[in-house]
Amino acid sequence: MKLIIAITFALLASAFGQDIILRSGQSGQFPNFPYCLCKPTGAYRLDSTVTFKGNSTYCFKVRVSIPANCSDYCCKQADLKKLEINVKPTCNVAGVVLTATLNGAPASINPNFELAPQGPLNSTIVKITQLGLNLSNADGAEICLTLGTNRGGKGCTTLEDLCVPPAGAPPGVCSAALFSSNTDCCPSSVVNPPPPPPPPAPCFTCINISLNAVNSPVPFSFYPALCKQYADSVVANFTQAAAAAGAIITVPFNLTTCNDDLVSICGAFASEADSQLLAGVAEDLAAQFLDLVTGRFGTCPPYLDGHNVIVSITGDADSRTCLDAIKSLSCSRANVSFPKCICDTKPGATPYAALPFYTTQPGRLKTTTQYCFKFTSIPTVDGACENATIFSKVEFWGNEALRRNIRGFAIKPNGATNYTIISASWGAKGDETVKATPLNWSIDQATGSEICMDIDTSIALDDFCLGPFTNGCYLTIFDPTRKCCPMFAIVDRP
Known part of the structure; x- marks a missing residue:
């Protein structure tokens, strides 16, 4: 009986299915x-x-x-x-x-x-x-x-x-x-279906810091330690900005170029779209990186006087715009009330210049430190001082209230084996001027020469030297006529 019922249901189901097919x-x-x-x-x-x-x-x-x-x-x-x-x-x-x-x-x-x-x-x-x-x-x-x-x-x-x-x-x-x-x-x-589209091409991008010396007798050059310092800061801030924007970086940003006048930090975004996530802040980033180079003292550092500084953020040189921003600044010398006489203070007026950074070494006494300033020769510009070839003396803008804290100068002309100690000589009261004199060096003696101030360790150089730059000193190089006195601001190396 059960078999008959099962066969009956099967036949009914088959018939029902055939009916649906026929009706369709x-x-x-x-x-x-x-x-x-x-x-x-x-x-x-x-x-x-x-x-x-x-x-x-x-x-x-x-x-x-x-x-x-x-x-x-x-x-x-x-x-x-x-x-x-x-x-x-x-x-x-x-x-x-x-x-x-x-x-x-x-x-x-x-x-x-x-x-x-x-x-x-x-x-x-x-x-x-x-x-x-x-x-x-x-x-x-x-x-x-x-x-x-x-x-x-x-x-x-x-x-x-x-x-x-x-x-x-x-x-x-x-x-x-x-x-x-x-x-x-x-x-x-x-x-078969079409192959999937290739992944978007990475967007290679560089942050470039470049220098153009337009009016500097001693053009500044980037050096490896400074390149690394800039690169470390740029990478940290750029990577942080990318993360905040959700932009994917596939090639980490690293220092790729360190030349005299160019620092490049390059990497790659996953795509053009990723790079464009930073488009709204690219100008701000370029300004931030420009300040990294030029804002050390709240203004252009003296070693960049006469330079144009350009920071650019650029992408691939193809039809895509990965990222594009540029900021620049022209640096010029600050106006200061030094020296206390009328003379030609223009760098390049005479064939002498001070290098932009001082160095330090132990002083003659256990209680002193020597701050050493180095000098070189440079091409001159046309003018009344172009033939001033005698390196007569160097004057520093100093705090005369601390005149007892300078223990003299250690001087060494080019070719000398040892330093010679001379006394510090001060100008008239109120001139705030301390002098290393007499020198009367020739061009050969002055090129590569060194003058070191011997300062008590109880005071900082920033206390002794006057001027707008922290831990910086202004100096002038005089010829015997006192009409030629190119001025330089010297700071510690960044």
């Missing part, structure tokens, strides 16, 4: 794509990979490729009327409009979704018909299908959503068939 208009006669009786070989095939043209448009390239040893109608005479693609029934949504082109021109008839009449329940195809191709014009023909949604946003817009992949194939792989007008020939192709 699908016979289920052919369970596999292309869901009809036709010859699967022929003269036409599709390239194995689809081309993506953007805007949900996918293009299929037709090839005329007659199989070896095939001489029947499908290989030698058949035309190419339509393209059918095996698709998911869920894409067949009311109101969806598909469009197609053949070799760039609109297709004669818009493509449409259809239930496969001889296929199983819900088997669905997209059909592009009235192609009008044949053996003479089909090779290289391009059929493009543009997917879309209805007004409600429903529909399939990618091959991954659209196609029913062959067994074992990943999403996006499509089964397609090319039919002749009599539908006897349906050579099939398996076409």
